[in-house]
Amino acid sequence: MIIISYYNEEEKGKVLEDLTWNVKQIQDDLLKEILTLNSGTEYLQNFLHGSSAKELFKKNLPIVTYKDVKPYIDRVANGESSNIISTLPITNFFNSSGTSGGANKILPSNSKYLDGSAFSTDLLAHVIRKHVKGVERGKGMLFFLTGHDTKTPGGFPIEDGISWYLKSDYFKNRPSTWFYSYTSPDEVMLGSDLKENLYCHLLCGLVQRDEVTRIGSTFASGMVRVIKVLEDSWKELCSNIRSGNLSEWITDSGCRNSVSLVLGGQPRHKLSDEIESICSQKSWKGIMKKLWPQTLCIEAIATGSMAQYVPTLKHYSGDVPLVSTIYASSESMFGINTDPLCQPENTSYTLMPNISYFEFIPTEGGNGDVVDLADVKLGCSYQLLVTNLWGLYRMRIGDIVKVTGFHNKAPKFRVIGRENTLLSIDTDRTTEEYLLKAVNRARLVLESSDLRLVAFTSYADISSSPGHYVIYWEVKTKEEDMKELDEKTFLECCSVMEDTLDEEYMYCRANEFIGPLEIRVVNDGTFDSLMNLSISKGASITQYKYWRQMWLLDSSVLSEHLMCLSHDIWSKKRGRNVCVLSVLSWFLLTIF
Template identity: 75%
Template sequence: MSIISDFNEKEKGKVLENLTCNVEQIQDDLLKEILTLNAETEYLQNFLHGSSAKELFKKKLPIVTYEDVKPYIDRVVNGEPTNIISAIPITNFFLSSGTSGGANKMIPSNNKYLEGYAFINDIIMHVINKHAKAVEKGKGMLFFLTYLESKAPCGLPIAAATSWYLKSDYFKNRSSNWYYTYSSPDEVMLGSDTKQNLYCHLLCGLVQRDEVVRIGSIFASGLVRAIKVLEDSWKELCSNIQSGSLSEWITDSGCRNSVFMVLGGQPRPELSDKIETICSQKSWKGILTILWPQVKYIDAILTGSMAKYVPTLKYYCSDLPLVSTLYASSETIFGLNIDPLCKPEDISYTLMPNLSYFEFIPMEGDNGDVLDLEDVKLGCSYQLLVTNLWGLYRMRIGDVVEVTGFHNKAPQFRFVRREKVVLSIDTDKTNEEDLFKAVNRANLVLDSSDLMLVDFTSYADISSSPGHYVVYWEVKAKNEDSKGLNFNEKTFLECCSAMEDSLDEEYKYGRCHGSIGPLEIGVVNDGTFDALMDLSTSKAQYKTPTCITSEKALQVLETNVVARFSNALSESHVA
């Protein structure tokens, strides 16, 4: 793929048109390149014996999961030559998105991934330029974070994909245009202490509040966490702005020195007073638009498990567009949203045919048919397979997507769910999408109260008979002056009923016949989901798991439960 950072907007538009008009040829050429380059790797030799023919690739190379290829990856991790799986040397391992629900995956990578990340960012910039006005005149307050790397036994670095990009030359030597202009110095993004970094991001953004034109994070959850830091720390931030100095607890030297340059040692009492007046309001509804009046849109991944944060962001951002530009994973970058100002529920991603070779297993009909990118059908759902230039071949990603349309000849996909069922007690099988729908329905009930849902996860509790679903909620008051939280039992019992009513017939059959017990809502202390994130080894890409399987995570949740509600009357009580 070509690096297009120096292209003008017209040239970038031509690149996008070429990619979406010539999908079949570009995909075939990429597969040929991958198979030819890696023909002598041990993995491909086992199946293709040096051939780069597409027909043999389809016939002989197995469709695999991560667990199938883990023995090969582990050999590279432990120091064997990287040409076991890739002719282009592996330079690092990505730690897949860390959740409390299971172990991280070690995904091999090299500079081809970073090249693709830089490429897609330039295409995204072109798309945003077409839809959002005046963004080129300001800065982005992007809550980018990196974390300390570890080392594999072979000596190669282990990091989250986003961390690795932020530490790479691709980011360091990025273009100086608006898309790569931030309110925070790079040193703030590259620090290793999350609390210090988020605080410094906010301080820099507040000092430059009239220059900030977009606010965001990699994931919606990261932005919600930054808002919480603002809620907890705005008085201290105002004090720093008033004095022109930085709190002593900011000990990271890179953060201290770079943020001091932004502050300039200049007291700003008028700005401090204005921010204090805004943050002292009883309600923080629309607070981001008031604190940063020039902001044009909010930028974060909002699909999949991030969709649950959309109501929270709408509350804090009022009518600002919520923009989800990118579809990516540790395994590959898939594509981008070419209609960035669409509603969150309408987000689809156009897959870029030059980034990886994509295949699709139909969810309906004959699952023996594996389709190419150009052969998928409108309205049909598929499981995704990826073949790339860094050692993964026909690997199931675990994502289920639905074709929603086409841009030229390039299909557009809506993320539907992760492939696996997340909750099951008996014969019921509740997947991620069904659980989200249930929680969203309950959230409509909660919205009529003075509370709002901050985050949630779930657990299939089979410690008693019959087993039942437990959905852990962290809630907060809409009115910032509220003295404690009012857990209205009637409201929460209605929330329980709303969730149960929206689950499928198999679940309802189990409830009716006594094989599944009443669903329970466990309300947890403020900050509990931050504590869950602290269990993760990959905080840069942390996403709250939809379902908890980790005993440590479950213990954190149970220790912090302050109220339980269930339509089994005896189970409804406040701790």
């Protein structure tokens, strides 16, 4: 992987041109490198017997899911030699945000992943500067955060990709160019407390509000979270700016010392008054541009499950372009948005052929044969496979992508979904199968209280921040006569369901990226009424599935049960401590 951090804009442009004109050759050369380096690994020996031939790779090597290769990955994670899957030493593992099967899903990585991440970031900088005129004249207010890492039994760190990048020499020794000039000190990005970090990010950004030309977070959901912190904290932020001193509750020494230097103990009465005047307005529409008037773009991944946050961000950002920057996962970096000023809903990513070897399974039509990156067809949809230099070979990543065009000869893809995902708020991915498992566990609690579950449906509610899962239940007593609902029973149902959902969901709950799961009990006959309404509008009785018509369901709610667990409780793995039930309403409405 070439390092282009210190290339000038013309040189970076030539790199992008070369990559996108020579897709087939670069991909073939990369596959040859991967197979030659790793032909002696235990995993590849089983299928290729030491060969590095592409033809044998295509013929003999199976297409796999995480479940298929988990035994090999676990052996390395437990301390056996990396040579089981990779000649290059495995240095750490990622917690995959695509987890949906319940068990913690960890994926191997090494310096080659980091090379690809740094390369993509540098190339993205070139593209943004080319399209967003004047962005290089200021600083970025980027809400980078470092999560808590854990260890595998073999002592390898388990962390997310952005945390690894922030801790790396790439970031520590980054060039002093506009793209790496931030309003926040590094200590804020490397802090261990998310609440403190976000507050300090905002404080530093507000003090330097006239220098900010770009605002960003990894995901669109992260930007919505930032706005919520701003809504909750703007008065305190103004107080800190007015006094020139940081709030006492910021206890992380790195954050405290570095942000205090930004404040400098200097009272800024005029600046505080300006910010207070803006935030005191009744409407916060366009608030981002009002607070940071030089802002030229907002950067955040806003495709896939993150698309649901685009309307909210557009409300707060006004006419500032929302740039969906990069396409990546725990399995690989994939590509960048080479048309950053397009509308978020039209975002496609140009895959970089030098990072991983990509293959594609057609989702419809054709004979189902796997095709290479250079052979995909315009308008067709595919399942994406990855082979890389850190131990994954022909791995399904779960994404469905569609070819929308080409940048020279490099295909551009729109992410149109993930296989089997039913609910998603942040980086969680809950499938219908796994939600059913959680409901069935809660069903046992109902049955022990002489209640039975008639029907249910669900949706991801993002009307408030953080969003949360809402589960609609129609229940009956065993005597068929509905009595007053017992709060304790439904509290236990909420608890059991959350305790059943997967590690990624629990991580998001512990860090308040997702709010507490909510059960709403609807009137007797509600789901039958929904079915009758659907059929009356032409739906087939044999193919009917419950509509997610929230206005109909909410108007038929008997009670809403909200389970509230503290951050500390959810920081304890599957802790079963005291929790609080908040009964939001008791009422009976009949509309059918």
